[in-house]
Amino acid sequence: MTVVRTRKGVRRASWLRRAVGRLGFAFLLFLVLSPTIFVFLWWLSLSLKPDVDNTAYPPIFIPPHPTLVNFAHVLNDNPFGLYTYNSMVVATTSTFLSLLLGVPAGYGIAKAKANGLAILVLTSRMTPGLSFLIPWFMLFRFLGLNNTLWALIITHLVIGLPITIWVMMGFFEGLHPELEEAALVDGCDIWGAFRHILMPLARPGMVVAAILSFIFSWNNFIFAVILAGQDTRTLPVAIFSMLNFNQFAWGNLAAAALLVTLPVLIITIVAQRQIIVGMTSGSIKG
């Protein structure tokens, strides 16, 4: 009886309460999202205004005369094509090698329950990048590899390989063991079962691993800032050195920064689902 009366009471006041609830919800959502949206819109606004407008006070939010002159400056004054090429080669090659090595390894670790290796992967995740960088720097100097793209590709394996192994481990553990057994009964050996049955099934996992390896290699700064020379700079290093030379060219800096991160932002929106799976399944970051 009492229960019924409570429900009726709830229903009577419900339209008001629901309206207030919706409004409160929208307000909270606005609060949570506004810092993100504001920074990116301000960034876009900076890149589309000449510096007279960028350093005006009070700030001009909506560009009165939007212009691409900042982008033109950045592209003309810097060998941006070369830096983009460097970033592309390093990120794709290290991602490819990470998959080549990491997909079988993820499978092997999942099936052999090689937990020691899983712990090795986790520990490498906790290690500061500089602990790799100092020995590499000495080693590459000895080998004469400093200032080559190969040095960057090799070091970026430390970003891509653990991500790939971790994501693939999770994927292969999630596949039914019966699939492999059936292949073995049909006369495949373990390699054949992996190659023809399991790997095609794990393709979604490979996509996740590839996207994350690529992005974290693309974004990496600390390795390239030390190991790259004038001609092997990647994009993050390139914009960092622009900062040192033109402190007050805000429009140019914003445009360059936007060009560098735009591919990543596009991937984030397009492949949102894969990124969420990857970032939460192992929660590994480079």
Next chain:
Amino acid sequence: MSTSMPEARSVPDSGRRPSAFRRKRTYYRFIYPALLVMALTIIFPWVFNVYMSLNDWGVATPPVFVGLGNYVSLLHDDRFLNATWRTLYYTILSVVLPVIFGTIAAALFNQEFPLRSFLRGVFIMPMMATPVALALIWAMIFHPQLGVLNYLLSLVHLPPSLWIYGPDTVIPALALVEAWEWTPLVMLIVLGGLAAIPTDPYESATIDGANWFQVFRHITLPLIMPFVMVAAMLRTVDALKAFDVIYASTQGGPGTASETINIFLYLEAFAYYKVGYASAVVIVFFVIIVMSALLMLYLRQKTLWT
């Protein structure tokens, strides 16, 4: 982790199918190539680091064995000790803020609303964007005279701040950027936790007339606490290691006001070329990170059963 799958033991070993032992050896063959590469790129640096840390080693001079000398000097190096406190200060802010805001954001994104998927994509952009690029933009936003942030504060009659350009405000300002950048990760992890919560406790609570805050406080929060703690652990490790945004926007300055362990380490190794000394810092730093992660794991175990 990897222990949860039941092993396919039920299949009898017969005919040409490999025995369990031979099979395990075959599986290890899948691992060896990656293991070799990891030995060269990950394990070799670790070992070499320990060796370097026991030597007085500059880049151009031959190494001189000094035993634990570098570690002893570290204990008396005020610059290192200050960097350590600064790192802890930065880390606490960079864990607490994203955990609070990330949990709130997860509670919001757990509801149905228009454009949810797109807005979630927008919300996770900061954690995927190139950190150096973010550092440049934030340095402009923080500019004391021309920056947009002080202007926004003046609109709501709050006093301006020097942000990353003042020695007292630089650490909280950098932690603000870190929080802005990594709140999405906490949100995603907690959101995953919320999706896994059973619905029955909610039904009985609603029938009992609990309001939304009571429901959140007594039902939701305890259930998602393990996820929040995992997020907090990841945040701890990453905040301790933070480098890109700090180095790109302040390079440890003004003065040494934002010199965290990682920045100190970088300068020792690549500005002063004290490689042996820097290696000792690496080892101590690594121990600090692992201990913090273990502490967070211990705290997480405690939340599991309360």
